[in-house]
Amino acid sequence: MEATQKKGWADRLADGMEVLAPLFDQPHLASIRDGFVGMMPVIIIGSLVLIILQFPMSLEKGSEVYLGDVINQDLANALWVPFNVTFGLLSIFVLLSITYALSRRRGLDPVMPIVFTFMSYIMVATPQLLDGEAATYLDNSGLFTAIVVAVVTVEVFKFFIDRNLYISMPEGVPPAITNAFIALIPGAVIVFGWWAVRFLLNVDIAGGIFEVLSKIVPAASTYVAAAVAETFHAFLWTMGIHGDLTIGIALEPIWTVNLAANAQAVAQGLTPTAIYTSQFRSYVVPGGSGATLPLAIYFIRSKSKRLKRVGWLGVWPGIFNINEPITFGAPVVFNPVLAIPFIIITFLNTTVAWLAHTLNLVNPTYIAAPWTLPSPLLMLMMTGFDFRAAILAVITEFVIPGIIWWPAFKAWERQVLEKEEGVLEVAPAPA
Incomplete structure (x- = not known):
């Protein structure tokens, strides 16, 4: 009988690292990753405004002048609109991108999950009066809330579909009508579920997540x-x-x-x-x-x-x-x-x-x-x-x-x- 060849340190280490391999295909983690990657064009488009308006015209120390300072101010104000639409609604774009990616990975048609996720997030991130200012969590402050809402909504939708908990239509009905009725029950549960948590139970989901992450993000942003x-x-x-x-x-x-x-x-x-x-x-x-x-x-x-x-x-x-x-x-x-x-x-x-x-x-x-x-x-x-x-x-x-x-x-x-x-x-x- 042939003696078993002893593995070297690299082989043993590689075997141990295989534990991480499932992370690459874990549907939720992979969808979050793909969702952020997928909305990078949005960030780049918004950044183009900064590149234009922050283009240096004079960099003399203490008296820097940028293009946005010297052009017509009406034009400069108009150029800020694409920036506000992209970075000001960043959480919405992440929400939709993750919902799409996770729906595809879970074998769902992404259209209705995207609709219900959007409706749910608007309720969760509804304006609240905080220190006299409206907080909507539609920008970067709501990114992690967007992740939670997207994942939960898609999984609830899939739960109903997998168990046939939906309205079935007879054969011959156009697919568009069939799909609309299929989405009715899971969609209603999703939307009213988030509504109940937010308004009946008065749970400030977005605010709570933001409060927790206001401590985590700085800790994860240190040199160490x-x-x-x-x-x-x-x-x-x-x-x-x-x-x-x-x-x-x-x-x-x-x-x-x-x-x-x-x-x-x-x-x-x-x-x-x-x-x-x-x-x-x-x-x-x-x-x-x-x-x-x-x-x-x-x-x-x-x-x-x-x-x-x-x-x-x-x-x-x-x-x-x-x-x-x-x-x-x-x-x-x-x-x-x-x-x-x-x-x-x-x-x-x-x-x-x-x-x-x-x-x-x-x-x-x-x-x-x-x-x-x-x-x-x-x-x-x-x-x-x-x-x-x-x-x-x-x-x-x-x-x-x-x-x-x-x-x-x-x-x-x-x-x-x-x-x-x-x-x-x-x-x-x-x-």
């Missing part, structure tokens, strides 16, 4: 939280697990809350203060997770033919922050020689970028831009054309990674060359 999350993100990638999908499920709502808060602060003429946004992560992972663009450049200059090919395959996508060719082609995955610097660089970039923000050396991000833009240009746009952001981007994309990747590259190149030379030595001579 960011450093742990980003380092864990890098570690997952070295195990072959998509780090963005994993931490994004938990942190995307918090990143979005912080970005929206910064955008609204700028719109009100205030200084943005939240550091940890999804846009801040562009300092952490420029060129892709692990900031591997310098490694791709080193590979291009390598004596190894294999590494040279991988370098050319990885350098062009890396310019646009896509680095799977390097992560899996080098490989970084299950390769301690490259995995360790991959994790170290992520931690150092997080620390340096956070320190720069803490010392007010760079503006916090408040504009959403396509993440595939080259890093220095991306950071210029995300910070309202703060040139210091481009300098910081160069430091985190080339300086820090370039220093850390060099010895790792030389060590890995040596191992690859030894294998290539060994293959040449054992190759049979041509006849």
Whole structure:
């Protein structure tokens, strides 16, 4: 009988990490993730207003002048409308996006769940008189309430459909009429259920969730939280697990809350203060997770033919922050020689970028831009054309990674060359 081969540390660790695999397909978590990703065009459209109105005309210290200050004020006021429609109704867009994603995953036609979710949320987030001001929770303050309402509404709808608790119509009735009657009973239960909780029981759902999250969001937006999350993100990638999908499920709502808060602060003429946004992560992972663009450049200059090919395959996508060719082609995955610097660089970039923000050396991000833009240009746009952001981007994309990747590259190149030379030595001579 053949002896069982003993597993190495990487194999054992990979087996343990498989516990996380179901998270990627868990319907509710995956739908929340997809919902936030799906409404990114809305945020980017709203951010275009900030890019236009906050375009610098004069950056003299203490007397900064922006385009919105010099153009016709009626035009400037009109330009704020798309911003208010997007960021001012952010929770609604998240609500609809998550409802659509979860309905599809649960095998439901999304149309009626979206209608009932919207009706329910409007009741839950109905204006309340708080300190003399109306609070509707339609902007970023209601994001987590939107998640709760979307998930609960879809699940209640599915509960009724799965158990045939609906009005059936005879054959021959047009599908549109049939579907309308099918949705009647579950829809009524959903809408009146939320109404009863909100108005009969007088439970301020949105206010309660906002109160709880007003303590959680700041705690999850600290340096320690960011450093742990980003380092864990890098570690997952070295195990072959998509780090963005994993931490994004938990942190995307918090990143979005912080970005929206910064955008609204700028719109009100205030200084943005939240550091940890999804846009801040562009300092952490420029060129892709692990900031591997310098490694791709080193590979291009390598004596190894294999590494040279991988370098050319990885350098062009890396310019646009896509680095799977390097992560899996080098490989970084299950390769301690490259995995360790991959994790170290992520931690150092997080620390340096956070320190720069803490010392007010760079503006916090408040504009959403396509993440595939080259890093220095991306950071210029995300910070309202703060040139210091481009300098910081160069430091985190080339300086820090370039220093850390060099010895790792030389060590890995040596191992690859030894294998290539060994293959040449054992190759049979041509006849």
